[in-house]
Amino acid sequence: MFSKACEYGIRASIYIASQSHKEKRSSLKTIAKQIGSPEAFTAKILQQLSKNNIISSVKGPNGGFEIEKKLIGKVKLSQIVLAIDGDSIYKGCGLGLKECSEKVPCPVHHQFKAIRNSIIHMLESTNLTELSLGLKDGSTFLKL
Amino acid sequence: MFSKACEYGIRASIYIASQSHKEKRSSLKTIAKQIGSPEAFTAKILQQLSKNNIISSVKGPNGGFEIEKKLIGKVKLSQIVLAIDGDSIYKGCGLGLKECSEKVPCPVHHQFKAIRNSIIHMLESTNLTELSLGLKDGSTFLKL
DNA sequence: GCAATAAAGGATAAAAAGGTCTTAATATAT
DNA sequence: ATATATTAAGACCTTTTTATCCTTTATTGC
Numbered sequence: 001m002f003s004k005a006c007e008y009g010i011r012a013s014i015y016i017a018s019q020s021h022k023e024k025r026s027s028l029k030t031i032a033k034q035i036g037s038p039e040a041f042t043a044k045i046l047q048q049l050s051k052n053n054i055i056s057s058v059k060g061p062n063g064g065f066e067i068e069k070k071l072i073g074k075v076k077l078s079q080i081v082l083a084i085d086g087d088s089i090y091k092g093c094g095l096g097l098k099e100c101s102e103k104v105p106c107p108v109h110h111q112f113k114a115i116r117n118s119i120i121h122m123l124e125s126t127n128l129t130e131l132s133l134g135l136k137d138g139s140t141f142l143k144l
Numbered sequence: 145m146f147s148k149a150c151e152y153g154i155r156a157s158i159y160i161a162s163q164s165h166k167e168k169r170s171s172l173k174t175i176a177k178q179i180g181s182p183e184a185f186t187a188k189i190l191q192q193l194s195k196n197n198i199i200s201s202v203k204g205p206n207g208g209f210e211i212e213k214k215l216i217g218k219v220k221l222s223q224i225v226l227a228i229d230g231d232s233i234y235k236g237c238g239l240g241l242k243e244c245s246e247k248v249p250c251p252v253h254h255q256f257k258a259i260r261n262s263i264i265h266m267l268e269s270t271n272l273t274e275l276s277l278g279l280k281d282g283s284t285f286l287k288l
Numbered sequence: 289g290c291a292a293t294a295a296a297g298g299a300t301a302a303a304a305a306g307g308t309c310t311t312a313a314t315a316t317a318t
Numbered sequence: 319a320t321a322t323a324t325t326a327a328g329a330c331c332t333t334t335t336t337a338t339c340c341t342t343t344a345t346t347g348c
Contacts, residue, residue, distance in 0.1 A: 001145065001233075004336065007240035014251050027294070041337050047296065060345025061293045077252070089145075096151035099288045107158050107275040107284040108221070111266050118262060122255050131251040140251040144243045148306065171324070185307045191326065204315025205323045 001119075006084040009045045011035040011142045013080055016055055016065050017072050018132040025064035036143040045084065052083040067128065077131075078123035090120060145263075150228040153189045155179040155286045157224055160199055160209050161216045162276040169208035180287040189228065196227035211272065221275075222267035234264060 002010070015034050019026045028046065032039040046065055050057045054075055055065050067075065081089065093100035094112035102109075134140030146154070159178050163170045172190065176183040190209055194201045198219055199209050211219065225233065237244030238256035246253075278284030 001236075001238060002240075004240060007238075010252070011239055011250075029294090038337055040339070043295075044297095044337090050295090057295060058345080059293085059295045059343075061347070063294045063345065065295090092145075094145060094151075095155055095286075096148060097285070097288060100285075105278075105284050106155075106286065107278050108154070108270070109284070111270055115259070115262055115266060118259055122259060126252070126255055134249075134251050140249050140253070141241070141244075142239075142250065144241060173324095182307060184309070187325075188307085188327095194325090201325060202315080203313075203323085203325045205317070207315070207324045209325085 001089075002081060003085050005041070005045050006081055008035065008037045008042055009049055009084045010077065010080050011037065012042060012046060012065075013049065013055065013067075013075065013128060014131045014135060015142055017067055017075070017128040018135045020067040020069055020072060021132060021136070023069065025058065025062065025066045027064040031065065034142060048083060049080065052079070054079055054083055072132070073127050073129035075128040076124055077126045078120070081123055089116070089123075145233075146225060147229050149185070149189050150225055152179065152181045152186055153193055153228045154221065154224050155181065156186060156190060156209075157193065157199065157211075157219065157272060158275045158279060159286055161211055161219070161272040162279045164211045164213055164216060165276060165280070167213065169202065169206070169210045171208040175209065178286060192227055193224065196223070198223055198227055216276070217271050217273035219272040220268055221270045222264070225267055233260070233267075 012031050012035055015031055016026050026034075028039060028043050031037075031046070032042045035042075046055065046057070049055045050065070055067050057063070057065050093106055094108050094116075095106045097106050100106045100109055131140075135142065156175050156179055159175055160170050170178075172183060172187050175181075175190070176186045179186075190199065190201070193199045194209070199211050201207070201209050237250055238252050238260075239250045241250050244250045244253055275284075279286065
């Protein structure tokens, strides 16, 4: 459904959110360890998220990544996916056709439309506050 | 959502179904042309579908690929996807975790469960007869 | 200012997915 | 039997994705 990069990006964002809630910055090293991702690759992804203003970064000692506390609830899953995977999940045809539309539909167009819509709805209606709650109370996990 | 190979596989199957309905075999060359896919790559995919008994093949002059007429309606999308992409869409975690389950869920586990279920339902309830109907009456398309 | 710490950026490498080519095997018609 | 049409199979190449490494830049505490 998502690229590996996007999966790491979402996991990292949720972790950073959970720490930012406690006013704590997270270093690359810590993030990679906590979400079980390759460190250098994760660095690239965090750069991308940072460039897209989804997270912010601070260099130097006690630096790291964070999300402004009052903004955590404003970050929707859709923004992260869009920043990393682009809009293919929004507009792509289920069978890979370039010109698939209501007027010129592929054979599974209508079946897929319903699914795509529920994916979009989910991505648009889920934010980092709710996703990081479960982490804090230990009911959800980001590793393995 | 699906790999390119799987997209070609579904498109090819739908085309073959539409021809088999008219008792016509389809050659690799024709299939590739009709669904707009690379010929040699399509050959590999058809081999896979053939090995999985989703389509059958006949060598030699007037040979080609076909689906026994009375079996067309028995072939579900899920079988094609399973043969080519495996069961990742059935059991994979949305965030790529290996040990994601009801008991040890990732933060988006519940949101994804609903989506996964609707995908599975769609794949299980759609067969090649319905998908090839639209092709015949010109209301759906497999190319571009 | 200097040393230490941390992210940014660029070059490179490894793995997977996508795709091609050549040869073999098999069936048909003459 | 032979020539021809067609799929099967395996080796190979290309592109994209995933992942690593090294150097540069920015920030902090002393």
